[in-house]
Amino acid sequence: MTSNTRIKMPAGFWSGIQQLGIAPHDVARKARLPVTIITDLVVTTDQYFAIWQAYSDLVDDIAEAIIKLTTVFETAQYPPAVLATYHARDYRDALKRMARYKQLCPPESIRITEEGEHCTIDLDWLYIEEPGPPMLVGITLAFLLELGRRGTGQHLTARLVKFSHQMGDIQALENYFGCHIQSGANCNRLTLDREDLDRPFVTYNAELLEILTPVMDQSLDEQSRSISFTEKVKWILKRSLAGGRPDLQTVAWELGMSDRTLQRRLTDEGISFKNLLTQVRHELAREYLADSSFDIKEVAFMIGYEDHNSFYRAFHKWEGDTPSNWRTEYLSTHN
Incomplete structure (x- = not known):
């Protein structure tokens, strides 16, 4: 995957940062991109990273910005691939769907491993050479926990979170994730209690999944053939x-x-x-x-x-x- 790969920009990103008091055109200007990028449905990998880095540069603290955008992002703004996870049967089903359908929204990729009492979720980068901005890393891992909280209707906490970069106010992140945060690690990883994966989703919608799943699978197969x-x-x-x-x-x-x-x-x-x-x-x-x-x-x-x-x-x-x-x-x- 090259820097010119087309990536779907989450529709709720621009409205989300507006709710946080950040003007979209300021982000575009900071990223050195034309203001028309705000209305573009897709962007290149370089533009995608530049937007996230610009958002990071415009906030006082990266940790607070991660938490605020994750929690303010409205479920109605989720793209179809994410909606298919939000309406899953349980947290495990949601995470497995996320790992599969995340390939439709590169460049992030997640790898899930269940072992003993723990479930580890590692963030990788799909077919690219350079890793994404720390802000994007933090948002991705925070959203995976937020997905479990919104789906189960319970305030789930993590066991451990590792970041490869410094992430600002670590105490704020520890309060959000409910666990120890390790920065400067050799990976980006969210560790959960494995038993939490069995928790059913109150947002489970079998009828909607029956509609979305075949569409998502077909899109994934088509994309896979293009790589x-x-x-x-x-x-x-x-x-x-x-x-x-x-x-x-x-x-x-x-x-x-x-x-x-x-x-x-x-x-x-x-x-x-x-x-x-x-x-x-x-x-x-x-x-x-x-x-x-x-x-x-x-x-x-x-x-x-x-x-x-x-x-x-x-x-x-x-x-x-x-x-x-x-x-x-x-x-x-x-x-």
């Missing part, structure tokens, strides 16, 4: 690399196909699994090294190298320089 197979595999590799070594079998299983089919599909697009994995590691290495908050040994681990010396050799082969020298030069030219 190259290589991009799909790259995305899976990127979200699976941290601390692990995703192999061909693992990726094939996630795509619901055999190892042989995966290899054939990649060959048809002119690349091997091994070379694609190397390409992904190289791209992620540059991305993580550009962030000075990550230790170089940590970067090696995050892209699947258990031995940091192996990472040094690989990086020197890619860039003709050591990771530390590359970082120093990069930061000197981009700060």
